Structure formats: structure tokens, C-alpha cells
Amino acid sequence: MHRIDLAQANAMIEAALTKGTELALKPLTVVVLDAGGHMIACQRQDGASNMRVKLATGKAAGALALGVSSRTIGDMALERPHFIASVDTMGEGGMVPAAGGVIACDADGVVVGAIGITGDTSDNDEACALAGLAAVGLKAKN
Template sequence: MPLLSLDHARTILDAALKAGMEHTFKPLAVVVLDARGALKAFAAQDGTSLKRGEIARGKADGALALGIGSRAVAKMAAERPTFVAAATHAVGGSLVPAPGGVLILDGGEVVGAVGVSGDLSDNDEICAVAGIEAAGLKAETGA
């Protein structure tokens, strides 16, 4: 089973932050988790608002918990709010149903997730995908 290496996690983190700067997005927080949900890398740019790291973590946790990118979780929340509320409770409250939580795939297997928060959710997702692709891995947004 492929594993998400620390080198991959650092590449994802750096490339996601770089994408945000290149697009002149608001300051971002980026979380990279392995397939178990263990924290592999985290950074918050200067000027991020309070709790952005926790929001980014919730996007990544939700993607891993449900096995779909958080864009799909957001759609699910609109269509089945009771289920998403229950799932949020089941994972200890760390599930944010908004784009920006992206599954990391290697050879078709989920090896982790990235969560980004700080700008519009669509922009957060752009940065997460850029980071994953920079590491030579595949992104699953839930689109």
C-alpha cells in the first residue's frame, strides 16, 4: 500500500502556499494528513485569521472520513443535512462541508488529504490541487 511520505507532504504544503501567493489569494492555512488522518504537515501564512488551521483540518478530516472530496461533502450537506450533521458528530466535530478538502491519490489509492482555508472555498481548492499535483500525485476534489 502506498504511503504519503514527509517529502510529499512538504512539497504539497509549499506548492499550495505558493499557488495562493501567485494568485494573490488571502493568507492561507494548509493541512496535510496521511490516510490514517495523522498530521504530516501544517503551515499558516502570516495574517491568517484565527482558527483557519482548524477549518483546514476539518475540510481534510471530512474528506478522509467520508472518502470523498469536500466539494462533494458540501453538496451532500445541502441535500442531506441530517446525515452530514450526524457524520460531523461521529468524527468529533472536525468536518467542514466546504470545498478545499481534497483527497490525495497514488495509484488509485487514497494516501491522505489536504485541507486549505483562508480565501474563498473554490480558491482554497485550487491551492490544494496545485500542491497535490506538484508532488506528482492525483487530486480528488469531489466534483
Template sequence: MITLDEARVMVAEARAKGRALGLKPLSVCVLDAGGHLLAFEREDGASPGRFEIARGKAYGAVMTGLPGSAQKARAEEQGYFMAALNGVYDGRLVPVPGGVLVLKDGAVVGAVGVTGDTSDNDAAAAVAGIAAAGYAALA
């Protein structure tokens, strides 16, 4: 189980990675294994709609057990399937990189969603935050 303090580390370190890389303002969301919000921050200058995007990236990862990169590939190969799956989850999935699974001993314990820059840069920031909290990441 991800603690609140660990979730805060994930957020802080994802943001720090974004600043170190010179990324646009990031928004970072951490969810537990049930898709419940643990932590969220939106940097100054980030657009107000970023919460839903960050949450959607993390939610899609944790609900499907697939990181955003794998969801994107699946959407490209079987768009009808991802559209149907998104319908099952009331349109809350954002199937692109930046939704990263948090693993402990190989089990999914949550997900981090990052948005604000390119999807690949978002994923890199999420991985940095997850690693800083002592977990493995699947991007």
C-alpha cells in the same frame, strides 16, 4: 504513503499557488490516510483559528472518502445525514470545498485541507500542491 518531504512540497506549492493567484493568506494541512497530521503551515496574516478549519476540511475528505465539494453537495441534499456524520467524528468535519483527496493509483492516501480564501480558491491551491508532489487530486 505520503512522506514528510512530499507533504512539505504540497504545503509549499499550495502556498505558492495562493500567492500566484493573489489569494488571502492561506493555511494548509496535510493528513495521511488515517487522518493523522503530516504537515501544517499558517501564512502570516491568517487568523489563528485556521488550523482547525484546514484540518477539518482534510479530515472530512479522508474520513468520508469524499472531497469537500461532494460533502457540501451531500449536506445541501441531506443535511441531517452530514450533521449525524459530523457527530460521529466529534464535530471535526468541515464539509466545504478546500478538502481535497490525495490519490495514488486510484487509492486514497491522504488529504489536503486549505483555508483562507474562497472555498473554490482554497481547493485550487490544494490541487496545485498535490500535483506538485506527484499525486492525483480529487477536489
């Protein structure tokens, strides 16, 4: 597999939201992007604020843009804030330097897209993103 199709994207979202329900998290928003950064699917749970789609997209798009998770981008922002601020303005979809955006790889390690989640703590957002990937047999890029 070298791409995420709509059925897989929806399954990722369903698994991520199920994980959020199991953990009793605040309302989540989940975005799945293809490897080129284009949205495949998005869902915003009831009660999620109106900016959440952009935030989730920024986590996933930023991860794809720099080739690392949005958690790693957060670490980079502490070390090189001017670099991250500059790159943020260049990319389509923006960049959110906080955990919850994870690059999706197939069994061969090929990048097939990314998932971005926002709504609860960044650690919880990331846990749900990883659950979404696992549900369709994808792995997070190391």
C-alpha cells in the same frame, strides 16, 4: 507509494502556498493528513486567523471520512443536512462541508492522504489544494 512522507507533505504545502501567492489570495492555512487522518504537516501564513488550522483539518478529515472531496460533502449537506451534521460529530478532526479538502491518490489510485486548505474562497482553496497534489505527482480522488 502508499503513504505521504514529511518531505512530500512539505512540498505539497509549498506548492499550494505558491499558488495562493500567484493568485494574490488572502493568507492560507494548509494541512496534510495521512490516509488514517493523522496530521503530517501544517503551515499557517502570516495573517491567517487562529481557527484556520481546525478549518483546514476539518476539510481534509471530512474528505477522508466520507471518501469524497469536501466540495462534495458541501453538496451532500444541502441534500441531507441532518446526516452531515451527525457525521460531523463522530469523526476525529470534524468536517467542513466546503471546497478545499481533497483526497490524495497515488498513481495506482490508492488513497495516501488528503490536503485541506482554508483562507480564501472555497474555490480558490481547492485550486491551491490541487496545485499541491500535482507538485508531488499525486491525483485527486474522483
